[in-house]
Amino acid sequence: MSAAASLVPEVLAEYGEITRSALQAYLPAGEPRRHHYDLLGDYPSRGGKMMRPSLCIATARSFGARLEAAVRSAVSIELMHNALLIHDDIEDESEERRGRPALHRLHGVPLAINVGDTLGLISLRPLLDNRVDIGERLAMRILEETERMALESAEGQAIELGWRLDNCCDLDDEDYLVMILKKTCWLASIHPSRVGALIGTRDSIDLDAFIRFGFFVGAAFQIQDDVLNLGGASEAYGKETDGDLWEGKRTLMLIRALNVASGGERQRIAELLALPREERSAAEIRWLRRLLDRYGCIEYARQIAHGLAGAALHEFSLVFGGLPESRDKRFIEGLVTWVFERSH
Amino acid sequence: MTEPEHTDEAVSGRSRASRDEPERTRPYRGWWGFFRPWEDAARGAAGAGRGNGEGPLQSVVDRGVELGYKVIDEQIRQGQRAAREFSSQTYGPQSVNRDLQELVFRSLRYYVDMAGLWMDFLGSVPGSLGAMGGPFWRNAGRWQPPPPEPAPPAAGGAASGGAEVAVRLSRPARVDLRLEPGAGARELRVPALMASEKGLPPITEVVYEAAAGGGGPALRVAIDDGHPPGSYCGVVFDAVSGVPCGTLRVDLHEPAS
Numbered sequence: 001m002s003a004a005a006s007l008v009p010e011v012l013a014e015y016g017e018i019t020r021s022a023l024q025a026y027l028p029a030g031e032p033r034r035h036h037y038d039l040l041g042d043y044p045s046r047g048g049k050m051m052r053p054s055l056c057i058a059t060a061r062s063f064g065a066r067l068e069a070a071v072r073s074a075v076s077i078e079l080m081h082n083a084l085l086i087h088d089d090i091e092d093e094s095e096e097r098r099g100r101p102a103l104h105r106l107h108g109v110p111l112a113i114n115v116g117d118t119l120g121l122i123s124l125r126p127l128l129d130n131r132v133d134i135g136e137r138l139a140m141r142i143l144e145e146t147e148r149m150a151l152e153s154a155e156g157q158a159i160e161l162g163w164r165l166d167n168c169c170d171l172d173d174e175d176y177l178v179m180i181l182k183k184t185c186w187l188a189s190i191h192p193s194r195v196g197a198l199i200g201t202r203d204s205i206d207l208d209a210f211i212r213f214g215f216f217v218g219a220a221f222q223i224q225d226d227v228l229n230l231g232g233a234s235e236a237y238g239k240e241t242d243g244d245l246w247e248g249k250r251t252l253m254l255i256r257a258l259n260v261a262s263g264g265e266r267q268r269i270a271e272l273l274a275l276p277r278e279e280r281s282a283a284e285i286r287w288l289r290r291l292l293d294r295y296g297c298i299e300y301a302r303q304i305a306h307g308l309a310g311a312a313l314h315e316f317s318l319v320f321g322g323l324p325e326s327r328d329k330r331f332i333e334g335l336v337t338w339v340f341e342r343s344h
Numbered sequence: 345m346t347e348p349e350h351t352d353e354a355v356s357g358r359s360r361a362s363r364d365e366p367e368r369t370r371p372y373r374g375w376w377g378f379f380r381p382w383e384d385a386a387r388g389a390a391g392a393g394r395g396n397g398e399g400p401l402q403s404v405v406d407r408g409v410e411l412g413y414k415v416i417d418e419q420i421r422q423g424q425r426a427a428r429e430f431s432s433q434t435y436g437p438q439s440v441n442r443d444l445q446e447l448v449f450r451s452l453r454y455y456v457d458m459a460g461l462w463m464d465f466l467g468s469v470p471g472s473l474g475a476m477g478g479p480f481w482r483n484a485g486r487w488q489p490p491p492p493e494p495a496p497p498a499a500g501g502a503a504s505g506g507a508e509v510a511v512r513l514s515r516p517a518r519v520d521l522r523l524e525p526g527a528g529a530r531e532l533r534v535p536a537l538m539a540s541e542k543g544l545p546p547i548t549e550v551v552y553e554a555a556a557g558g559g560g561p562a563l564r565v566a567i568d569d570g571h572p573p574g575s576y577c578g579v580v581f582d583a584v585s586g587v588p589c590g591t592l593r594v595d596l597h598e599p600a601s
Contacts, residue, residue: 013540014577018591021578024535024546025586047543068524068588071579132587173408177415208420215416304408311409 008338011331015057016050018067019074026075026122039107039115040122043082046098049342051221053078055335056192058328062320063200069134072126073142073195079123080146081187084153086116091161092247093277134199141203142195149191156183163250169270171255173304177219179250185218193332209319216312221339223305226251227298228342230289245285248273252304253297257288260295305340312336510562512553515569517597523580523590533583534563534592537576544574547594552583565594573598 027040053074060070088094089102090109096102104112127146130139159179163171194210229244230253244251258266269291272284292298313336320329509528511519534550549566563580573596580590 017538017540017575017577018579020538021534021536022588024538025533025579025581071588129586132585174411174415177411181415181419208423211420211423212416215419216412219412300404303404307405307408308412310405311412 005334005338005341007327007331008334011058011327012050012054015054015074016048018071019050019053019057019078020044022071022126023075023078026079026125028122035107035111036114036118039103039111040119042103042106042115043085043097043119044078046100048078048081048098050078051335052081052188052192055189055332056196058331059193059196060199061196062323062326062328062332063197063205065196065200070196070199072130072133073199074192076123076126076146077187077192077195079119079126080150083116083119083123084187086112086119088157090116091157092249094243094247096243134202138198138203141198145191145195145198149186152182152186156180156186159183160250164248164273167270167274168250169258169266169273171250172259173252173255176250176252176255180219180222181215184222185215188214188221189218190214209315213312213315213319216308216315217336217339220305220309220312220336223252223301223308224339224342226253227301227305230292230298242285242289245288246277246280248277248280252301253292256297256300257292257295260297261291265291309336309339508560510560511592512562512564513567513594514565515567515571515596517567518595520593520595521563521580521590522592527580527582527589528561530589531583532561532563532589533581534578535581537565537578537592537594539572540575540577544572544576547571547576547578550578550592563592565592567594567596571596 023044024041027037027044029037031037056074056077057067057070060073061067085097086103089097090104090112094102095105100106102112103115107115124143124146127139127143130142156179160183162168163179190211191214193214194207197205197207197210226244226249229251230242245254254269258269261269269288272280272288313333316333316336320332323329509521509523509532511521513519531554532552534552535548537547537550539546547565547567551564551566553562553564555561575593575595577591577593579588580592581587582589
């Protein structure tokens with residue numbers, strides 16, 4: 001493994017540990033434990049890649065900030081991520097998360113919603129505490145950024161849920177990119193890098209460039225995630241194989257299939273997607289999976305992801321190119337290629 | 345515009361020099377041309393012209409990138425429009441007064457932030473608050489008593505107190521404690537040490553012991569004999585303010601049999 005390739009997992013582990021440790025301090029204890037507080041730490045304790053908090057910390061540090069100045073924001077990002085995961089799993093009817101049954105499968109939907117709400121609320125506390133570390137003005141700017149990220153994410157989720165509710169089958173690649181820009185990229189990469197840059201530069205840099213960089217990294221990440229969902233072994237990937245097909249998710253592969261399939265095939269896909277999840281048969285899912293292979297939809301998506309990663313590297317050079325060389329800067333650049341090297 | 349008709353026989357009898365028909369069917373206006381040689385731009389535009397990626401794989405890549413820029417540039421334009429709408433308020437005497445007050449208030453806040461920045465700068469100057477690159481001192485290898493804390497700057501940094509913090513373990517391990525200057529004089533709190541390896545349980549019992557009986561303060565880390573080996577790390581907080589002030593890492597080996 002090259003030095004650059006080993007650096008990413010190394011930094012993810014290091015910043016991940018620090019974030020998880022600091023996150024513990026924000027998880028309240030007390031009653032009611034069995035039906036609430038004991039469940040708060042479930043998803044955060046299941047591991048996870050910790051890409052979001054690590055990107056926030058690394059961006060802040062690459063601009064010269066101290067690690068401690070970014071830790072609380074990283075904790076907030078991780079808490080919000082876990083809160084949204086709980087709600088997403090319910091809305092998507094997902095069965096597994098990080099190799100274990102999803103929270104609502106373990107404890108039921110009502111308790112899981114409540115835990116998700118609480119984690120989302122708790123994610124604001126580190127941002128309020130930020131006032132101590134980085135001053136009130138910067139803390140307020142990060143709160144504003146967080147508000148925008150939350151709105152963008154909710155809009156993205158609404159777009160995707162609407163597609164499924166209305167059984168939309170006339171989508172194209174641009175629709176997909178707009179959806180993941182909002183649903184995935186804002187929280188996965190745009191927000192962490194913008195917050196890191198805010199802290200590192202003390203709000204003295206134009207943040208638009210970070211939208212571009214974060215979008216291209218996040219989009220490549222999401223498409224690769226969707227590819228892994230179809231191909232990856234469940235144990236390594238942490239979610240059920242072909243889960244996206246079972247859930248009727250409009251991935252780039254599925255949209256491609258809808259655009260290149262024959263009229264009869266398109267009709268069959270539409271009928272399959274119109275069914276509730278529990279009424280979709282394994283045989284039909286297998287047929288759909290084979291169709292994606294036959295039309296080269298997975299390779300198509302992979303190629304799009306590679307192109308987006310190339311654009312991410314270009315945007316990286318524009319945003320970070322002028323900064324002094326550092327481990328954090330190398331880590332951020334390495335993230336772009338790590339997206340394709342990961343197996344989960 | 346029409347070509348003038350040639351009537352001269354000497355001219356009309358020769359075969360006229362002409363250009364090959366260009367491969368492009370429309371102008372190259374994609375972003376690709378900014379970063380690639382002309383030929384690649386042609387390829388990208390040709391791929392884009394074939395609809396939903398039906399050409400070679402390279403054109404799929406080009407098209408994805410072109411679409412990506414289209415989507416993200418639109419998002420940025422929307423954000424800029426929203427920002428303009430928020431900032432275009434009606435300006436009457438009252439609002440001018442309000443803006444002036446806001447300006448004064450913001451200037452004050454910038455001053456406070458700049459003071460913080462100045463302190464950060466002092467912290468990075470060798471010999472003032474710590475080594476260049478950050479205020480943490482490093483203590484690689486088996487845990488050793490921390491070096492004497494440097495004197496605080498004349499500009500009024502927090503008094504360090506010079507206290508050393510020991511780490512007491514119930515099992516042999518390699519320890520790396522990093523504290524920012526002055527942290528040794530405060531009461532500390534470490535919520536948990538998390539394992540870098542997935543699935544390992546955290547070390548949750550880290551207790552701060554204040555100086556007593558002539559000894560210095562210490563962090564006591566209780567580790568069960570059965571706790572799995574691995575690398576565990578946590579953030580050290582100021583127990584009163586809740587501000588992070590360092591990190592503690594414990595590399596736990598197999599217990600000696």
